[in-house]
Amino acid sequence: MGITDIWTVLILRPMLNALLGLYTVLGGQFWLAIIFFTVIVRVIMTPLMLPQQRSAKKMQEVQPRLQELQKKYAKDKEKLAQEQMKLYKEAGVNPMGGCLPMVIQFPIWIGLYQSIIQALGHQPLQLLNLSQNIYPFMESISAQIPLNRYFLGMDLSLTPQQLGGLTYALPVLVAFTSWLQTKMTTATSSGGDGQAASMNQSMTLMMPLMMGFFSLSFSTGLSFYFIVSNIIGLITQGFISGWEGLLFWKDMSLSSLFGGGGASKGSASQKAGNTSSQATSAGSGKGSQSGSKKRKKKRRRKR
Amino acid sequence: MTRRGRIIGAGLLLLLVVVMLSACGAQPVAQNWPGLTVGGGRVYVISGAPQQVYILDDQTGDELATFVPSGEQAGLPYWSPVELGGDLAFVGFAESQSGTAGLYAFDPETGQEMWNVPADDLILPAPTYAEGVVYFGDSTGKVYAVDVEGQRVKSGWPFQAEEAIWASPLVTGGRVYVASMDHSVYALDAESGQELWRTELGGAMAAKPVVDTSGQTLYVGSFNGRLYALRADSGEQVEGFDFKAENWIWSEVLLANDQIYVTSLDGRLYALDPANGNVVPPYPYDSSEVSGTNEQIRASPAEAGGYIIVAAGSGRVIAVDNAQRQWYWPSGIPQSAVYTTPVVSNGWVYVVLMDGQVQALDSEDGGLQWSFSPPESQ
Numbered sequence: 001m002g003i004t005d006i007w008t009v010l011i012l013r014p015m016l017n018a019l020l021g022l023y024t025v026l027g028g029q030f031w032l033a034i035i036f037f038t039v040i041v042r043v044i045m046t047p048l049m050l051p052q053q054r055s056a057k058k059m060q061e062v063q064p065r066l067q068e069l070q071k072k073y074a075k076d077k078e079k080l081a082q083e084q085m086k087l088y089k090e091a092g093v094n095p096m097g098g099c100l101p102m103v104i105q106f107p108i109w110i111g112l113y114q115s116i117i118q119a120l121g122h123q124p125l126q127l128l129n130l131s132q133n134i135y136p137f138m139e140s141i142s143a144q145i146p147l148n149r150y151f152l153g154m155d156l157s158l159t160p161q162q163l164g165g166l167t168y169a170l171p172v173l174v175a176f177t178s179w180l181q182t183k184m185t186t187a188t189s190s191g192g193d194g195q196a197a198s199m200n201q202s203m204t205l206m207m208p209l210m211m212g213f214f215s216l217s218f219s220t221g222l223s224f225y226f227i228v229s230n231i232i233g234l235i236t237q238g239f240i241s242g243w244e245g246l247l248f249w250k251d252m253s254l255s256s257l258f259g260g261g262g263a264s265k266g267s268a269s270q271k272a273g274n275t276s277s278q279a280t281s282a283g284s285g286k287g288s289q290s291g292s293k294k295r296k297k298k299r300r301r302k303r
Numbered sequence: 304m305t306r307r308g309r310i311i312g313a314g315l316l317l318l319l320v321v322v323m324l325s326a327c328g329a330q331p332v333a334q335n336w337p338g339l340t341v342g343g344g345r346v347y348v349i350s351g352a353p354q355q356v357y358i359l360d361d362q363t364g365d366e367l368a369t370f371v372p373s374g375e376q377a378g379l380p381y382w383s384p385v386e387l388g389g390d391l392a393f394v395g396f397a398e399s400q401s402g403t404a405g406l407y408a409f410d411p412e413t414g415q416e417m418w419n420v421p422a423d424d425l426i427l428p429a430p431t432y433a434e435g436v437v438y439f440g441d442s443t444g445k446v447y448a449v450d451v452e453g454q455r456v457k458s459g460w461p462f463q464a465e466e467a468i469w470a471s472p473l474v475t476g477g478r479v480y481v482a483s484m485d486h487s488v489y490a491l492d493a494e495s496g497q498e499l500w501r502t503e504l505g506g507a508m509a510a511k512p513v514v515d516t517s518g519q520t521l522y523v524g525s526f527n528g529r530l531y532a533l534r535a536d537s538g539e540q541v542e543g544f545d546f547k548a549e550n551w552i553w554s555e556v557l558l559a560n561d562q563i564y565v566t567s568l569d570g571r572l573y574a575l576d577p578a579n580g581n582v583v584p585p586y587p588y589d590s591s592e593v594s595g596t597n598e599q600i601r602a603s604p605a606e607a608g609g610y611i612i613v614a615a616g617s618g619r620v621i622a623v624d625n626a627q628r629q630w631y632w633p634s635g636i637p638q639s640a641v642y643t644t645p646v647v648s649n650g651w652v653y654v655v656l657m658d659g660q661v662q663a664l665d666s667e668d669g670g671l672q673w674s675f676s677p678p679e680s681q
Contacts (some may be wrong), residue, residue: 122442123334124427124469124509128601128642131526131551131568142551143506143527146466146484 011107013133016115020134020141023119028144030120031151034221038228041108042236048104049233054240055093062091109222116221120149120157156221163220170223175212177230182207184237335427336601336642338384338394339655343411347385347392350659351677354380356394357661358414361648364663364673370414372396372407381425383439387411388432389451395426395439406430406439406449418454422447427467428511433474436493440468446481446489448496459496464489469509475518480535482508482523488531490538502538504531510555510603515577522563524552530565530580546580548573554603554644557611564611570598572613572623588623590615599642607647607666614641620654622669 018040022033042049065087073080087093118130127145134141149156160167182204215223340347345367346359356370370392378400386393392411397404405421422441430439436457437449444464448457466485473480478499479491484507490499506527513522514535521533528548532541548567557564562583563575571587590598590613599616606612610622618641639656646653651672652664663672 121334122467124336125334125642127526128553128568128599132599139528145507145526 008133011111012114012118013135015108015111016118016130016133017135017138019112019115019119020138020147023147024141024144028148029151030147030149030156030221031224034116034156034224035228037112038225039232042229042232045104046236049236050240058091058093062087062093109225112225113218113222116157116219119147120155120219120221122146122149122157151220151224154220156224157219159217159219160223161216167220168216170220170227171212171215174215174223174226174230175208177227177234178211179204179208181230181233181237184234184241335381336657337655337659338382338429339643339646339653339661340385340387340429341646341648341653342387345411346653346661346663346675347387347411348655348659348661348675349382349384349394350655350661352659354382356382356385356392356409356414357675357677358411359661359675361651361653361663364661364675366675368412368414370394370407370409370416372398372403372419373416374401374403377401381427383426384429386430386432386437388437389435391417391451393430393432393437393439395422395428395430395441397422397425404441406437406447408437408451408454420447420449420454420456424467427469428471428509431472431474433493436474438472438474438479438493440464440470440472440481440483442467442469444468444483444485446472446479446491446496448479448493457494457496459494462489462491462496462498466507471511473512473514473521475514476535478535480512480514480521482510482512484509486525488512488521488523488533488538490535500538502533502540505529506551509553513556513558515558520577522556522558522565524554524556524565524567526551526553528552528567528569530556530563530575532577532580544578544580546573546575546582550599553601557604557606559606559611564604564606566600566602566604566613568599568601570600570615572600572604572611574611588613590617590619590621601642603644605645605647605652607652608650610666612645612647612652612666614643614645614654616640616642618656620645620652620664620669622666 019030019033019037022036023030026032026036066084069080069083069087073083118126118133121127121130130145131142154163154167160170211226215226338347338349341361344361346361346364348357348359349355350357353371353376357366358368358370359365360367376398378398381397381399381404383395390411391408394407394409395405396407403421404424404426405419406426407419408417409415410417422439423445424442426439426441428440430437435451437451438446439449440446444466445461446464446468448460449455450457464481464483464485464487466483468481468483470482474493477493479493481489481491483489486505486507487501487503488508489501491497492499504523504525506525506529508523508525510524514520515522519535520541521535522530523533524530528551530546530548530552532544533539534541548565548569548571550567550569552565552567554566558577561577563577564572565575566572570591571589574583574586575581576583590600596617598619600613601616602614604611604613607622610624613621613623615621618639620641639658639660641654641656643655647666650666652666654662654664656662659677661675663674664670665672
């Protein structure tokens with residue numbers, strides 16, 4: 001059995017048949033099947049996602065101590081790194097914890113992409129492959145081929161580039177919800193030294209942009225998955241660390257766009273963390289720190 | 304984890320995302336098997352990259368000419384198999400970038416384009432020529448009748464089905480029978496295009512209906528695994544006829560030796576009693592028993608010299624009769640899948656592989672007579 005076969009047996013077939021089963025149960029609406037599938041995937045992944053989201057909350061709580069460490073060991077980077085790691089360990093924070101859910105999601109994205117292409121195939125070879133991947137007990141689905149691939153007149157198997165018009169809103173929505181989710185997470189976990197923080201900031205903008213960009217050339221069905229998945233992520237994170245991170249417009253600035261959830265005065269981390277501007281400016285590096293000080297001065301002037 | 308480790312980790316993660324997502328969003332390729340037609344001493348095969356119609360000498364495999372529609376073809380091309388009729392050759396062609404789609408008529412000897420008639424979408428099945436008219440269906444479900452002399456769609460046409468047409472129309476007795484992906488078989492008046500009857504069956508159909516020698520019964524296979532027998536005059540299902548394979552039926556049936564031969568994606572060749580659809584022993588012939596692999600048989604069966612020729616998805620071409628089985632593949636090792644129906648002509652079996660290679664085999668012993676590879680697949 002080759003790698004392709006292993007992938008087919010372990011990832012593609014279960015996902016494809018789950019989608020087909022949901023399609024049958026939900027009255028032949030593929031878009032509904034995708035939404036329910038996303039909810040199920042998120043529920044299954046909860047044990048993996050929750051520790052990461054809790055870790056983000058803990059990260060938020062250790063921000064003041066991180067700030068102190070940065071001040072204390074400003075001239076000894078090595079010692080600072082050691083102390084930071086010690087602090088993370090004590091607080092039960094995994095600075096790279098956010099990577100695991102993302103790595104786990106890769107096979108889901110790819111498997112779902114392949115499943116959508118096969119299930120909604122409108123060329124002969126795509127359907128030929130589909131016929132080989134339907135479980136024998138799901139045989140009744142064969143009588144429903146070709147599946148209903150439309151949602152509001154939009155072909156879920158085609159890309160926004162192929163469909164044009166309003167479908168370009170989907171990649172924008174993918175990027176936006178992805179940015180919002182990343183912002184909520186990084187708002188609470190942007191601690192660390194300057195380099196790590198600036199890397200965090202880049203990720204906050206780069207990942208959503210990349211997701212939006214790739215959604216341009218994905219089937220719109222996959223964009224559905226991304227959007228619903230991001231919304232569920234936002235809701236879960238909101239319950240864990242508060243909803244203030246969603247109020248992004250209150251502090252729209254270039255620095256906040258680039259991951260400055262932590263730099264925003266109204267952000268979740270600041271309010272929950274109580275020493276917010278200090279903590280987040282530390283997490284956002286020197287640039288954000290000075291920006292925060294300027295905002296403080298402005299506030300004093302207003303008063 | 305050190306700072307450097309974290310940065311490298313995040314960088315690698317980003318790289319992984321880019322690589323994996325790029326793979327998903329890769330430019331699609333035409334998802335069809337190559338068309339193969341033999342007639343008038345020539346072989347017409349859709350092959351190469353970019354794809355074009357290669358016109359070969361059927362005795363030597365020498366390339367005589369090619370056909371590709373005029374104009375820039377920058378996008379992805381979609382072709383139907385070639386149909387020969389009158390003194391012309393017809394092929395459906397579409398191109399993704401410009402969105403052009405239509406039926407093209409060309410000189411079968413020189414490959415020179417003669418004229419074309421636009422269609423609304425891809426034409427995947429081979430057109431059917433009958434008495435100066437070319438009938439074909441497209442992926443929007445339209446069925447066209449093009450008058451060859453007038454070079455235009457006949458009055459009253461196109462007919463609109465509810466889903467795509469992936470099967471060639473059958474034209475006989477002044478009627479056009481079309482199987483559609485909308486689970487229905489339609490009978491249309493060949494002259495006016497008016498619907499005479501429509502029968503809804505239990506699954507999508509991508510195979511051309513076949514009529515028996517009496518002209519009274521139509522046989523058509525479906526994606527629900529069933530083979531249906533319909534009365535040609537009314538579309539009613541023939542009572543008592545019942546057959547179901549273990550996977551989809553995508554092939555046309557072959558009527559020979561007073562039996563119905565049909566293949567299925569379950570890897571089997573079935574011989575059925577035309578009266579009731581019962582399997583006739585020693586069939587079914589299970590190709591995977593011989594090859595040891597899970598086979599798909601998409602191609603329709605063909606008959607040559609008393610044998611039933613089967614091309615399996617693994618690339619094996621097999622000749623079967625009621626008493627013996629014989630391997631036909633010259634090298635014994637399949638090089639590429641075969642989904643296109645083999646064509647039998649003048650004692651030879653012509654096969655085209657998914658990689659575009661054409662082979663002519665002797666129908667007596669399967670010996671390789673010649674092979675042709677388009678420049679890109681050599």
